[in-house]
Amino acid sequence: MAFDYEKYIRPGKLPHIWCPGCGHGIVMKGLIRAIDKCGLSKNRTAIISGIGCASRLPGYVDFNTVHTAHGRAAAFATGMKMADPGLTVLCVGGDGDGVAIGGNHFIHACRRNIDITYIIMNNHIYGMTGGQFSPCTPTDGFASTTPYGNPDPVFDIAKLAIGAGATFVARTTAYHANQIDKMIVEGIQHKGFSVIEILDCCPTSYGRRNKFRSVVEMMKQHKELAVPVTAAAKMTPEDLQGKIITGILHQEEKPEYCEQYARLIDKVQAQTAGKG
Amino acid sequence: MGIPKIEIIEKYCKGCSICVEFCPTQVLQMDGFVARVVKPEACIKCMQCELRCPDFAIKVYPE
């Protein structure tokens, strides 16, 4: 059955502003299907972003949404979740927003293990501002600011999140559209900080500079390079060189931040009771 | 099981050709900057086109 996305889109908002073939639309659809599968109510769901093409997503969807400052989605989301722990809180945004300017907020949200689901659309570039390189631009890749090739090593967002303390980390790609909603559902259901990295396509600012003739070529590369985590477990590091490992990469149970904070309040109130 | 209804919402389609290129049975074709349904009888209702269209522009109703 055709899925009724429009139930969750603000009236009159389509067509969206993203370029032809931009993967952010594929991710937005996956997010909508995931929210629908989880049966979340519009009034009890908040979607927060920073700035960038990816960060425009909340403008289209009919939930409580906040379009904040560049790189600050995790900070605003932390405040909202602390104020109302029963709210389902999701962050969405790009690689530049999340791990360049917002890298500090991102790692500390991971460390706190606050119950937020963070969806990061990694298109390897600052799409919105004309294709400057990001910490996720491949080494030797071309951006408007690396016209001779990028000398920098690349952030592996999933490894960064695991290292910083996130308790659920998954990865998929825009090509694997039917995995996007599955991974987001798992992330929402997980109690703690969940990171879903989606390798995305920016044909305009990244593809053209990096010899992809079309977005279809970019998606075919996702298809060719993807290795499910179960298959990857049987491969050598040499075989995995340059591959994209997909699926749930990490999941563990650890104390959640809002609950820890509530416990602290109870403890201090008990200690100070009658002393007022 | 009849032929599915495939709807292309032209005012949303941006002509990226993702649906055309990944359809396993060549049901769809580009007509300039718009996707068109050319062989609906070949559709296997895999829903890949609807899933991957970034623009909410294609809907498959397998009945």
Ligand SMILES: Cc1ncc(C[n+]2csc(CCOP(=O)(O)OP(=O)(O)O)c2C)c(N)n1
């Ligand atoms: C404080 C601040 N610095 C810089 C900018 C300019 N700026 C806007 S979007 C952006 C990069 C966005 O890249 P990314 O998050 O990867 O999103 P994409 O556009 O690729 O989806 C930058 C540098 C800004 N808006 N605010």
Ligand code: SF4
């Ligand atoms: S510039 Fe890139 S990221 Fe921005 S809308 Fe266009 S394709 Fe998408």
Ligand code: SF4
């Ligand atoms: S549902 Fe599958 S077979 Fe049918 S048109 Fe779409 S991609 Fe092609």
Ligand code: SF4
């Ligand atoms: S995938 Fe969507 S926007 Fe792209 S050509 Fe097909 S119908 Fe049009």
Ligand SMILES: [Mg+2]
């Ligand atoms: Mg980006």
